[in-house]
Amino acid sequence: MSNHLPNEARVIPLRPHGARPAGAPPRQAQPAPAAKEPLLRDLVGGVLRRERLAQERTLKDVAEGARISMPYLSEVERGRKEASSEVLAAAAHALGMNLGDLLTRAQGELARVTSRHAGAGRRGASASSHDGMCLAA
Numbered sequence: 001m002s003n004h005l006p007n008e009a010r011v012i013p014l015r016p017h018g019a020r021p022a023g024a025p026p027r028q029a030q031p032a033p034a035a036k037e038p039l040l041r042d043l044v045g046g047v048l049r050r051e052r053l054a055q056e057r058t059l060k061d062v063a064e065g066a067r068i069s070m071p072y073l074s075e076v077e078r079g080r081k082e083a084s085s086e087v088l089a090a091a092a093h094a095l096g097m098n099l100g101d102l103l104t105r106a107q108g109e110l111a112r113v114t115s116r117h118a119g120a121g122r123r124g125a126s127a128s129s130h131d132g133m134c135l136a137a
Helices: 040-054 059-066 070-077 085-094 099-117 120-125
Strands: none
Touching (some): 059 070, 059 085, 085 099
């Protein structure tokens, strides 16, 4: 229940960000938020965009080659849409890649990004599957 009358406005004073009211105890330091794992759609979209730009091709050109709409391809590249494997394969083929190439590059990006976020303490406990050597005879 509120303590003010129904037709009476409440006034909430604005303070600069981080400022404390007079006499308030100092704030405790907030722990840093945990790094979020990247989404597959962000990684795949980034690979598509980087490849398209590396080939100096337009969205329109690639979208026409893949037979998908230009706005949809843009959304996929920006990680806004979760594209089907058919759409991803079509976009990859329009760029001269196959679906396996696209997913391999996305997996490499995922390994790079997640290893950057892994803490030194975690690394000692469970090493990444990419940290090792394989010898064959």
